[in-house]
Amino acid sequence: xxxxxxxxxxxxxxxxxxxxxxxxxxxxxxxxxxxxxxxxxxxxxxxxxxxxxxxxxxxxxxxxxxxxxxxxxxxxxxxxxxxxxxxxxxxxxxxxxxxxxxxxxxxxxxxxxxxxxxxxxxxxxxxxxxxxxxxxxxxxxxxxxxxxxxxxxxxxxxxxxxxxxxxxxxxxxxxxxxxxxxxxxx
Amino acid sequence: xxxxxxxxxxxxxxxxxxxxxxxxxxxxxxxxxxxxxxxxxxxxxxxxxxxxxxxxxxxxxxxxxxxxxxxxxxxxxxxxxxxxxxxxxxxxxxxxxxxxxxxxxxxxxxxxxxxxxxxxxxxxxxxxxxxxxxxxxxxxxxxxxxxxxxxxxxxxxxxxxxxxxxxxxxxxxxxxxxxxxxxxxx
Amino acid sequence: xxxxxxxxxxxxxxxxxxxxxxxxxxxxxxxxxxxxxxxxxxxxxxxxxxxxxxxxxxxxxxxxxxxxxxxxxxxxxxxxxxxxxxxxxxxxxxxxxxxxxxxxxxxxxxxxxxxxxxxxxxxxxxxxxxxxxxxxxxxxxxxxxxxxxxxxxxxxxxxxxxxxxxxxxxxxxxxxxxxxxxxxxx
Amino acid sequence: xxxxxxxxxxxxxxxxxxxxxxxxxxxxxxxxxxxxxxxxxxxxxxxxxxxxxxxxxxxxxxxxxxxxxxxxxxxxxxxxxxxxxxxxxxxxxxxxxxxxxxxxxxxxxxxxxxxxxxxxxxxxxxxxxxxxxxxxxxxxxxxxxxxxxxxxxxxxxxxxxxxxxxxxxxxxxxxxxxxxxxxxxx
DNA sequence: ATGTAAACGAGACGGTACGTCACGTCTTCTG
DNA sequence: CAGAAGACGTGACGTACCGTCTCGTTTACAT
Numbered sequence: 142x143x144x145x146x147x148x149x150x151x152x153x154x155x156x157x158x159x160x161x162x163x164x165x166x167x168x169x170x171x172x173x174x175x176x177x178x179x180x181x182x183x184x185x186x187x188x189x190x191x192x193x194x195x196x197x198x199x200x201x202x203x204x205x206x207x208x209x210x211x212x213x214x215x216x217x218x219x220x221x222x223x224x225x226x227x228x229x230x231x232x233x234x235x236x237x238x239x240x241x242x243x244x245x246x247x248x249x250x251x252x253x254x255x256x257x258x259x260x261x262x263x264x265x266x267x268x269x270x271x272x273x274x275x276x277x278x279x280x281x282x283x284x285x286x287x288x289x290x291x292x293x294x295x296x297x298x299x300x301x302x303x304x305x306x307x308x309x310x311x312x313x314x315x316x317x318x319x320x321x322x323x324x325x326x327x
Numbered sequence: 328x329x330x331x332x333x334x335x336x337x338x339x340x341x342x343x344x345x346x347x348x349x350x351x352x353x354x355x356x357x358x359x360x361x362x363x364x365x366x367x368x369x370x371x372x373x374x375x376x377x378x379x380x381x382x383x384x385x386x387x388x389x390x391x392x393x394x395x396x397x398x399x400x401x402x403x404x405x406x407x408x409x410x411x412x413x414x415x416x417x418x419x420x421x422x423x424x425x426x427x428x429x430x431x432x433x434x435x436x437x438x439x440x441x442x443x444x445x446x447x448x449x450x451x452x453x454x455x456x457x458x459x460x461x462x463x464x465x466x467x468x469x470x471x472x473x474x475x476x477x478x479x480x481x482x483x484x485x486x487x488x489x490x491x492x493x494x495x496x497x498x499x500x501x502x503x504x505x506x507x508x509x510x511x512x513x
Numbered sequence: 514x515x516x517x518x519x520x521x522x523x524x525x526x527x528x529x530x531x532x533x534x535x536x537x538x539x540x541x542x543x544x545x546x547x548x549x550x551x552x553x554x555x556x557x558x559x560x561x562x563x564x565x566x567x568x569x570x571x572x573x574x575x576x577x578x579x580x581x582x583x584x585x586x587x588x589x590x591x592x593x594x595x596x597x598x599x600x601x602x603x604x605x606x607x608x609x610x611x612x613x614x615x616x617x618x619x620x621x622x623x624x625x626x627x628x629x630x631x632x633x634x635x636x637x638x639x640x641x642x643x644x645x646x647x648x649x650x651x652x653x654x655x656x657x658x659x660x661x662x663x664x665x666x667x668x669x670x671x672x673x674x675x676x677x678x679x680x681x682x683x684x685x686x687x688x689x690x691x692x693x694x695x696x697x698x699x
Numbered sequence: 700x701x702x703x704x705x706x707x708x709x710x711x712x713x714x715x716x717x718x719x720x721x722x723x724x725x726x727x728x729x730x731x732x733x734x735x736x737x738x739x740x741x742x743x744x745x746x747x748x749x750x751x752x753x754x755x756x757x758x759x760x761x762x763x764x765x766x767x768x769x770x771x772x773x774x775x776x777x778x779x780x781x782x783x784x785x786x787x788x789x790x791x792x793x794x795x796x797x798x799x800x801x802x803x804x805x806x807x808x809x810x811x812x813x814x815x816x817x818x819x820x821x822x823x824x825x826x827x828x829x830x831x832x833x834x835x836x837x838x839x840x841x842x843x844x845x846x847x848x849x850x851x852x853x854x855x856x857x858x859x860x861x862x863x864x865x866x867x868x869x870x871x872x873x874x875x876x877x878x879x880x881x882x883x884x885x
Numbered sequence: 886a887t888g889t890a891a892a893c894g895a896g897a898c899g900g901t902a903c904g905t906c907a908c909g910t911c912t913t914c915t916g
Numbered sequence: 917c918a919g920a921a922g923a924c925g926t927g928a929c930g931t932a933c934c935g936t937c938t939c940g941t942t943t944a945c946a947t
Contacts (some may be wrong), residue, residue, distance in 0.1 A: 178413075186935080188893085240433040244426035260489050295486070319475065329916085332924095333912095378904080515896045560896095561932070564930080612806075613802045619798040678817060708918090741920095
């Protein structure tokens with residue numbers, strides 16, 4: 142009965158927004174520019190996403206090209222691989238983008254949800270491996286797995302956003318070693 | 328020789344900015360409003376702080392009623408106290424402010440320096456205690472102290488900025504316990 | 514196709530600007546105040562007129578309740594009427610406005626065009642009458658009409674902008690008499 | 700007992716102001732910049748000239764490096780020379796400066812006086828020659844000399860400030876011829 | 886085929902903030 | 917006291933967004 146939405150419009154907008162946010166960060170993401178770049182009227186964007194924040198929410202949902210990971214039977218190795226992969230992924234992403242997302246998340250609850258969902262995958266993956274490690278007894282301490290996960294992943298964000306130090310593969314290994322203890326003699 | 332800056336101007340501006348940021352968040356911090364509220368000309372503010380970001384940096388630097396800390400001879404207790412205090416301090420500060428600072432830091436090098444300097448104090452304090460703990464043998468693992476510090480402090484920021492989980496005293500204790508191992512029976 | 518400009522906005526702005534310029538002169542014409550007085554956003558004004566100068570140009574263009582003139586078959590009388598009318602019109606306009614327009618014209622080419630277009634009408638009218646006078650032999654001298662026009666109109670601006678002497682009807686008559694020669698005895 | 704004013708300060712300020720006004724026009728004349736360029740404190744300038752306008756007044760008084768002229772016994776030639784010289788002088792001066800001076804003159808009475816004094820010299824010179832011409836009978840018409848002067852000089856300013864047409868020597872000659880009539884065959 | 890309802894493009898508009906640039910006054914210190 | 921140095925208040929400028937609005941123009945679908 143009514144005219145259906147043109148699917149291409151959505152993707153063009155998202156693509157333009159992605160390009161913009163990549164290039165200038167969330168702060169520098171301008172609705173006018175996105176509209177122009179996408180060859181779309183601003184009205185059209187607002188008809189679909191009621192605010193810039195919601196557009197970003199949608200955008201993030203699209204971006205979630207996450208750290209792929211297949212668990213093996215060696216938790217230590219899995220953990221090392223995972224943490225290293227996360228570190229690499231974070232390093233590849235412009236820091237300002239991550240920081241802007243965190244900032245937007247802190248301001249707008251709706252964005253918060255979606256940004257948290259963005260990171261949740263990897264957090265869950267680490268949690269699974271930590272649980273497995275604990276099950277097979279690789280993790281000695283009697284600590285809640287959630288805490289261990291935070292201590293493996295948190296430092297990565299901490300360095301990135303707070304201290305500004307680099308995220309090397311070596312650093313990732315150190316984190317794992319610190320949690321699991323030194324490798325058994327071989 | 329020249330007319331000195333009126334110290335009261337600075338404090339009035341900072342006070343107004345603090346009030347504003349408290350009331351409306353970083354987002355809602357308007358230079359015009361700060362100027363008006365402080366009874367000061369906007370130009371005067373800009374003469375001292377070249378941008379809004381720098382004003383906020385100064386503001387935080389001022390607010391640095393930092394985590395006071397006197398080391399005792401019990402590193403475990405010191406560490407617990409310190410981490411708990413940092414967690415409390417972070418909790419007391421609006422999350423969006425911290426996130427915005429991180430974002431500003433990621434964008435503008437100048438701001439980055441200042442913001443990093445802001446967190447550096449507490450980072451250093453933790454480092455000192457960790458070193459002491461290592462010296463007296465409380466820390467079992469053979470890990471670089473820098474990594475341990477990141478694993479104590481990083482998770483706090485991680486929860487705050489990324490997962491959004493709360494920073495309870497209990498959580499702080501868990502972090503310490505995870506690093507130092509369970510308390511010896513006594 | 515697109516949302517048309519609200520004509521009322523234009524007229525309200527122009528009206529406010531006219532009132533302001535009347536009351537405080539070109540110097541005291543503030544865009545903010547015009548916007549407020551017109552009940553219009555400042556951005557809207559700038560969307561239509563890219564600068565204060567252009568707004569004033571438009572304003573004058575609007576005010577061009579120009580020297581209406583119907584040629585008769587008596588060139589001498591026409592000329593006298595025209596020059597007198599121009600003098601009256603110049604006298605009625607605040608001198609500072611005319612001077613500021615000239616200044617703006619000298620600085621910005623774009624404004625220059627508009628301002629010259631503003632005066633061109635009357636210049637053309639005088640030219641036509643001079644040509645007619647020359648055709649019917651009222652003008653004795655063998656001079657290019659353009660020069661005669663300048664000698665009829667130029668002195669008006671000269672007095673206004675340079676010597677500051679008044680533009681009386683008498684003076685206008687003298688200018689014409691100087692060019693056409695004394696009236697034939699009648 | 701009191702410290703006398705350093706005469707050099709005044710000249711340095713005037714020199715700087717002259718340079719500035721030459722380069723950027725009256726509008727672009729900034730007191731801060733003059734102070735800096737003159738290596739003088741702004742206070743010092745304001746101690747001597749209570750406002751920018753007054754400084755310009757003083758400056759103009761200094762600039763009056765006028766059209767030199769020695770009358771001969773041939774009024775027609777004198778007039779041609781004079782008008783040509785004035786035209787040349789006007790052409791050599793940046794139009795925007797002349798326009799700005801006119802504008803300033805229209806706004807500030809004090810500046811008006813001094814600007815009028817600036818042009819008065821040449822006006823007077825032309826008046827003298829016209830009177831002489833009238834005395835020896837070169838000027839046919841029975842017109843007040845003041846009007847003739849305006850018709851000789853006014854068109855120059857008119858072209859410069861209003862129509863924007865060039866001031867060629869030819870044009871100057873045309874003006875004279877128009878007033879004096881064609882040269883007698885000789 | 887044709888009417889209709891919604892999608893869409895284009896851009897006007899109100900608003901809020903930003904950071905910049907003058908002017909002229911004031912305050913302090915030095916020669 | 918003159919002068920240097922610059923802080924300060926005031927007020928304007930022009931710019932960049934945001935989100936809403938008002939048009940006219942398609943376009944799918946239901947009759």
